[in-house]
Each structure stands twice: as structure tokens, then as C-alpha cells.
Amino acid sequence: MSLKLERLIKRRKTEIIFTIVLFIFAISLVLLAQGSWSKNLFIQLGERLGFSILVALIVRLLSLAFSELEESDNTDRYEYHEAIQTAHKRIWIYQTWLPGIQRDAIEIVDSKASDVRILLASFKEGSPIYARIRGRGMKLERGKTNVANSTDPFVERNIADRVRFNHNHHPAWIAIIDSSVFWGPTPIDTDSHAVEYLFRKHPINSREGEFWKKQFELLWSDSHSHSFDCEKQYNEQL
Incomplete structure (x- = not known):
């Protein structure tokens, strides 16, 4: 079924x-x-x-x-993870840190996707991560640990170059997996994936899918993000 x-x-x-x-x-x-x-x-x-x-x-x-x-654009975390596990072409994900942290990172590095791009939060001064952490009522060190743990499996597999860090605008969480685009708003005081009815999914060639793909590509650019090695000066836990 x-x-x-x-x-x-x-x-x-x-x-x-x-x-x-x-x-x-x-x-x-x-x-x-x-x-x-x-x-x-x-x-x-x-x-x-x-x-x-x-x-x-x-x-x-x-x-x-x-x-x-x-309501065909409604989805949930189960379909999201199923898409990652069966991906062959592409996994592009933008989050402050991965929702399942290291577990999700392992799921991604174990996938068969040939084009993996993971965009996480930078702790550079002025980054939106600071407002995000205040909204969650978290300590700064915990946020840095969550990001570091999300990158560990990539470092262990010597593919840290597939991870970049966003220091500018945070529009929403975005996950482009093969030909599907998952996305959703970021609540103020809880995890992005905790509110399942806010999950959305669109074909990548749809109006919505094309929009979020372009947003991801913009965030991935040097104007909005930087490399793993560059982020080390802002997050000492990497």
C-alpha cells in the first residue's frame, strides 16, 4: 500500500x-x-x-x-524521508540544521543521489541564526552543536565540500529532491518539521517548484553563503 x-x-x-x-x-x-x-x-x-x-x-x-x-501539495515528513532514501539524482536541502541532525545527515550521505548540496546556518555576525535561536529559547552553544553534528557524517566521508553555510536571509526550509520540491515556513518557537500540516510539495517544473529552486540557488551563491572551511572561524565546534 x-x-x-x-x-x-x-x-x-x-x-x-x-x-x-x-x-x-x-x-x-x-x-x-x-x-x-x-x-x-x-x-x-x-x-x-x-x-x-x-x-x-x-x-x-x-x-x-x-x-x-x-490538496495534492500537502505532504509530510514520511514522504520527505522516503524521497531522500530513494533519490538518485539530487538532494538539495536548506535548513538551519538538519531536523534529525546526525541521523538525517547519515540518511543523506548513504543515499544514491549524485548531486548533494546541504545548506546550513552560519554563525557569522548578523546571520539570521541568532534570531532563530532566540525564538527557540536555546543556548548559542546548542545551536552550534546542532549544526556541527549535522555536518559530521559529511566530514567523516571527506565530502564536507557539499556543505555550505548561509549568513543572510532565511526565507523558509527548502528540500529539492530529484524532481520534487519540499518546503515549509519556519515557526518562531519550534522545529520546522514539528508542524506537519505546514509541509508542502510541488513538482520541480511547476511555478512553485521553480520559485523555490531559484531561491535555493541564490542562497547557495557566494553572496549569501560560504564554505565549510570559512565557517570554522564562526563555529568553533566544526
């Missing part, structure tokens, strides 16, 4: 059960009218009720299908 179907069932479990019960009830009314009691007034009324319920269920299922299509 696909993850999308599992999420749909979980989200609409009560409605699905109620729909199945109504469907069985409606079919029973219609079939009952085909027997020897078909001329009974109450049976005839029941048959009409059964057909009405079936029509209502069909209309509801159609509206539900269109609703799911309209």
Missing part, C-alpha cells in the same frame, strides 16, 4: 468506515426490493432511499477525489 493511500486512510478513517456502512445498507435496500416483497409500499420506499443513498455516496466520493487533487 502506498504512503499516500495510507495517509488518506488515516486522515479520513471515520468517513471511510461510515461510507462503507452506508453503501452496504443502500445495496441491501435495493436488493430487498428485487424479492417477493417488491410490491410492498415500504419496500418500494426503501428501494428509492437506497438509490438516493447510492447517488449521494457517488457525489461525495467524486467531491472527495477532487478535494484530494486540490
